[in-house]
Amino acid sequence: MLEKQSWIHFEDDILIEWQQAKDEGRQVDELQEKSIEISKLPRSDEKTAAAENIWKLIEETPVDEGYIYTEPSDLDGIRDERPARSYIFVNALTDEQLADKLTGAWLGRISGCLLGKPVEGYRRERLTNLLKGIGDYPLSCYITKEKFTKELIDELNINIGSCWADNLNGIAPVDDDTNYTVFTLKLIETFGKNFRPNDVLEAWLGWIPMLATFTAERAAYRNAAAGMLAPQTATYKNPYREWIGAQIRGDFFGYINIADTEKAADMAWRDASVSHVKNGIYGEMFIAAMIAAAAVCDDVLTVIEAGADEIPQNSRLRRDIDLVLEWYGNSLSFDEMTNNIHNIYDEAQSHGWCHTNPNAMIVVAALLWGNKDLGKSICLAVQAAFDTDCNGATVGSIIGIMTGAQNIPEEWTKPFNNRLATSIADFTEVTVSELVEKTIKIINSD
Numbered sequence: 001m002l003e004k005q006s007w008i009h010f011e012d013d014i015l016i017e018w019q020q021a022k023d024e025g026r027q028v029d030e031l032q033e034k035s036i037e038i039s040k041l042p043r044s045d046e047k048t049a050a051a052e053n054i055w056k057l058i059e060e061t062p063v064d065e066g067y068i069y070t071e072p073s074d075l076d077g078i079r080d081e082r083p084a085r086s087y088i089f090v091n092a093l094t095d096e097q098l099a100d101k102l103t104g105a106w107l108g109r110i111s112g113c114l115l116g117k118p119v120e121g122y123r124r125e126r127l128t129n130l131l132k133g134i135g136d137y138p139l140s141c142y143i144t145k146e147k148f149t150k151e152l153i154d155e156l157n158i159n160i161g162s163c164w165a166d167n168l169n170g171i172a173p174v175d176d177d178t179n180y181t182v183f184t185l186k187l188i189e190t191f192g193k194n195f196r197p198n199d200v201l202e203a204w205l206g207w208i209p210m211l212a213t214f215t216a217e218r219a220a221y222r223n224a225a226a227g228m229l230a231p232q233t234a235t236y237k238n239p240y241r242e243w244i245g246a247q248i249r250g251d252f253f254g255y256i257n258i259a260d261t262e263k264a265a266d267m268a269w270r271d272a273s274v275s276h277v278k279n280g281i282y283g284e285m286f287i288a289a290m291i292a293a294a295a296v297c298d299d300v301l302t303v304i305e306a307g308a309d310e311i312p313q314n315s316r317l318r319r320d321i322d323l324v325l326e327w328y329g330n331s332l333s334f335d336e337m338t339n340n341i342h343n344i345y346d347e348a349q350s351h352g353w354c355h356t357n358p359n360a361m362i363v364v365a366a367l368l369w370g371n372k373d374l375g376k377s378i379c380l381a382v383q384a385a386f387d388t389d390c391n392g393a394t395v396g397s398i399i400g401i402m403t404g405a406q407n408i409p410e411e412w413t414k415p416f417n418n419r420l421a422t423s424i425a426d427f428t429e430v431t432v433s434e435l436v437e438k439t440i441k442i443i444n445s446d
Contacts, residue, residue, distance in 0.1 A: 005211065006219040010237040011051035012016045013187035014061050015039040017239035019351045023098035023316075024278070025067030028058055055237065070314040071278040073231065075269050079314035080282070086305060089259035089296045094410040096204050098258070101295050102439050105255055106181075106432045108400020110420055111391045111412040112277065112378040113177045115142060116388030118162040124338075124385035130156055131383070139379040142166075165415045172416035174423050176214060177393040182422045183208065184252035185435065188442050193256075193267070197230035197274045204274075212423040215354060216240035220275035230274040238275070243354045246272035247283030248390045251397045254291025256443050282311040283356035286321075287363070287394055289303070300367050301325075301397070319395040320344075320357045324364045334369045338384045341365075347386055359387050366395045374399045374408050 001024045006012065018035040021028045035054055041047040072078055093101065095177070119127055131137035134147040142165035148158055172178065186207065191199040201224040204213070211222050219238040234241055250268040257264035268288035272281040290307035297303055307320050327337045345358035350357065362384045370377025377399045381391040400408060418432045 007165070007215050007240070008335050009043065009048075010055070010219075010239070011038070011048045012043065013039075013239045014054055015050040015352050017055060017058060017237075018338055019349075020239050020242060023300040024071075025063040025069070026061045027064050028061050031057055031061070038367055055270075063421065065423045066349035068314075069319075070312060071282075071316070072080075072312065073277040073281055075266065075273075075274065078269065078285070078312055081314060083309055083313040084263075085309050087293070087297075087302060087309065089261070089293055089295055089306070091259035093258065093296065097404070098443075099436060099440065100223065100406055101401045102255060102436045103405035103432060104400035104403060104408055105251070105291070105397050106400070106435050106439075107296075107405055107408055107413050108374055108378070108396030108398075109181060109251060110178055110396070110416060110432070111374070111408070112381065112392030112394070112396025113389045114165065114172055114392075115378050115396075116166075116382040116390070116392035117173070117175055117177075118143060118159075118164050118187065119386065120389045121384065122385065123353075124342060126156055126259065127383070127385050127388070130158070137383075139383040140375070141379075141411065168415050170415075170417040171421050171429065174212075175389060176212065176217075177266045177389050178420055179208070179212065179422050179424055180249040180382070181251050181397075182420070182424050182427050182435070184249065185438055186271055186424060186427065188252070189438070193442075193445075195270065197270050200274050201230060202235060209423060209424040214245065215243050216245040216275045216280065219232075224274075231277075234273060234275050234277055236336075240354070241275070241277045242280040242356055243276075244356050244359045244390055245285065245368060246276040247251075247287055247356050247360060247393065250284035250286075250288035251291055252392070252439075253288040254295070255398075255401070255439055257288075257292045258443070259292060259293045260307050261292045261310055262297055264288040267435060279315060279317045279356050282315055283316045283360050285310050286317065286360065287398075291398055291401055294398050295296070297392065298372065298402055300402075303402070304364055304367060317357055317360060320361050321364055324361050324368070328365070328368045334365065334384075337365050337369070338362075341384070341386075345386075353386055353432055358370050359391050362386055362391045363394050363398075366391065367398060370395070370399065372399060372403060374403065375412060378412075 015035045038050045133152040144166040145164040220233040222231040253264045254266040265285040268284040272284040286307045289310040293303045293306040348350040366381035378392045378396045381395040382388045
């Protein structure tokens with residue numbers, strides 16, 4: 001029912017707004033108790049008014065003078081805070097190599113999304129129990145409903161009607177993690193490579209049903225429908241502004257900017273700034289830049305560092321990326337690394353589970369511990385929990401473009417038979433071959 005739809009009614013998530021402001025260094029401790037109290041009220045005019053008052057107080061609260069991070073949201077500010085660029089890449093791909101890598105990117109993204117989609121929302125304990133219950137821990141293949149016993153279904157409350165790999169009809173189902181990649185292709189086809197943030201908003205309103213958006217995107221959609229423009233759409237009553245939504249939207253900018261990490265990050269900023277700020281923006285820039293590098297570089301560590309070069313060096317996201325690199329350098333096991341992430345970010349709370357940073361950390365870890373094996377990498381990304389389909393899709397995209405379609409085993413692509421369904425107007429059903437052809441056409445356009 002529309003009355004119960006999430007992410008439209010700001011007052012429902014006033015506690016998340018408080019948590020977000022706390023993350024940003026605002027001195028909001030005295031507002032915590034009142035925020036908790038309001039969040040527990042049933043939806044009513046009284047709750048709306050109380051949430052409005054708290055939001056205004058939070059907005060007026062200054063940042064603590066001792067806050068140690070420097071996190072601009074404007075592009076010039078972000079560029080000023082980047083480290084010196086360590087890597088410059090050259091695109092020497094032949095037409096055949098380019099086609100193979102782009103096919104790998106699209107197939108990898110769809111495969112990773114499909115692997116994580118049916119267990120999205122499973123917290124780590126439940127997911128681990130599921131995998132152990134079907135005899136597949138560590139995860140090594142698609143999860144299929146044929147492996148479920150009645151006892152396991154009852155114990156873990158498994159929805160057998162979900163999109164398990166043996167529940168498909170030869171087509172990958174609609175998902176926001178693939179929707180946005182296709183959307184961006186259409187965006188560039190329509191507005192060109194010099195698109196503006198407000199072109200993104202116009203396209204959202206025209207091509208994507210509102211209820212096919214989530215969290216920060218739905219809040220920005222609501223704001224745009226009310227007449228606001230970017231960047232206000234990202235900041236007005238949007239407590240999800242550093243969540244993972246932008247991070248899942250950056251892949252196509254990497255696909256069409258082969259070897260050019262800065263241009264990929266630039267386009268990603270234009271897209272992210274309509275709905276996110278700070279680390280929410282950085283997540284998309286980081287992913288887009290990594291993909292641009294991965295197309296021409298097969299060293300995972302170099303790709304990660306090149307992506308990190310595009311975001312502020314004194315940001316929380318860069319801190320968290322460096323933590324994963326440190327753990328990898330200290331030879332921690334993947335499970336030990338996963339434990340560390342779960343100790344820092346609380347998956348039991350939506351603000352932790354859906355935040356950009358822990359999910360970016362999982363992406364980095366899966367790339368490092370996955371050792372350029374697409375199946376292993378996307379399995380690690382999903383096994384670590386948090387936002388499983390988002391992380392599986394992103395890792396699949398990066399490894400797919402790095403190694404090419406020729407190195408993706410058929411077991412990962414067979415269930416969807418080269419076909420994808422989306423919620424994007426004019427792309428309700430499309431083949432990977434068509435997507436690759438269109439991507440190459442954009443690359444070759446002026």
